[in-house]
Amino acid sequence: MTSAYKALCGGAIMIAAGLLAVQIMGGIEYTQGGTAYTRVSMIAAMVTLAALPIFIEAARRIGATGVAVALFVAFLAFLAYSLPANIGRTGEIKEAKVVAAGDAAEARRELASINTTLSYALPDMTAECIGAPEPLPPNRWPECRRKRGTVEALKERRARIETTIHDAPVSGDVGSEVIAWASAGVLPAADVRKVGIIGFALGLDVAIWALSWFVSHVVSLHSSPVPKDRSRELPPTDALEPDADNVADWAKAFRTKHGRSPSIPEVQSAFPDCPKTTAWRKAKAA
Numbered sequence: 672m673t674s675a676y677k678a679l680c681g682g683a684i685m686i687a688a689g690l691l692a693v694q695i696m697g698g699i700e701y702t703q704g705g706t707a708y709t710r711v712s713m714i715a716a717m718v719t720l721a722a723l724p725i726f727i728e729a730a731r732r733i734g735a736t737g738v739a740v741a742l743f744v745a746f747l748a749f750l751a752y753s754l755p756a757n758i759g760r761t762g763e764i765k766e767a768k769v770v771a772a773g774d775a776a777e778a779r780r781e782l783a784s785i786n787t788t789l790s791y792a793l794p795d796m797t798a799e800c801i802g803a804p805e806p807l808p809p810n811r812w813p814e815c816r817r818k819r820g821t822v823e824a825l826k827e828r829r830a831r832i833e834t835t836i837h838d839a840p841v842s843g844d845v846g847s848e849v850i851a852w853a854s855a856g857v858l859p860a861a862d863v864r865k866v867g868i869i870g871f872a873l874g875l876d877v878a879i880w881a882l883s884w885f886v887s888h889v890v891s892l893h894s895s896p897v898p899k900d901r902s903r904e905l906p907p908t909d910a911l912e913p914d915a916d917n918v919a920d921w922a923k924a925f926r927t928k929h930g931r932s933p934s935i936p937e938v939q940s941a942f943p944d945c946p947k948t949t950a951w952r953k954a955k956a957a
Contacts, residue, residue: 687882757872
């Protein structure tokens with residue numbers, strides 16, 4: 672195998688291993704809270720899925736078609752088992768971001784409403800409480816007490832909402848929203864999101880499979896012996912019958928084996944019944 676092919680195979684192995692690690696991480700998160708068997712079986716399915724193309728290629732190269740077909744069926748089964756894990760985990764993350772974005776937008780709307788209410792309540796409280804003592808005496812200044820309580824409750828609520836908005840992570844699915852906008856509403860953002868989730872999960876599995884198959888195919892291709900050109904292969908000397916008709920073929924085989932033409936005594940020794948002149952003429956013609 673040339674250095675270029677070795678570099679390609681090394682890069683393919685590194686990329687496939689990285690993608691497999693990402694896939695396993697998603698599977699572990701997806702099965703969080705499940706039994707140990709569920710989590711281990713998910714990891715085993717993903718690792719087996721990545722390794723099966725190597726054995727499928729090996730079976731194909733040695734002509735074990737039945738084994739290759741059986742392994743491919745197993746590949747499809749493991750794909751059907753592990754694919755929902757990646758789809759589910761990626762979908763959960765995206766939907767959680769969308770929900771968080773909706774919650775943040777709702778919080779901002781509520782904050783705007785509170786600020787609007789305070790813009791009226793504060794002057795009203797100030798006007799009602801002019802001349803009121805601090806603290807307010809019991810059973811006196813009831814309207815001032817009521818309006819002051821309303822303002823304080825609004826301010827506390829505003830402070831909590833501002834903290835929530837400040838601490839909230841960056842959320843939303845801008846990519847899906849932009850694609851939905853670019854399609855002029857033909858593709859809703861929710862549908863774009865679902866298609867993207869399936870595409871990522873399926874692409875991850877297919878990429879790992881293709882890279883594994885590429886490496887195994889290159890290795891098996893370059894490790895195969897170079898087929899011999901049977902049309903130029905000469906029969907061994909001892910395979911020829913000692914008669915005059917085989918002198919030329921025998922002489923060619925002798926030259927191939929020993930790197931020189933046979934001498935007349937050697938021809939006569941191999942073909943004792945052949946006349947000397949005939950043996951010399953046919954050996955020379957060969």
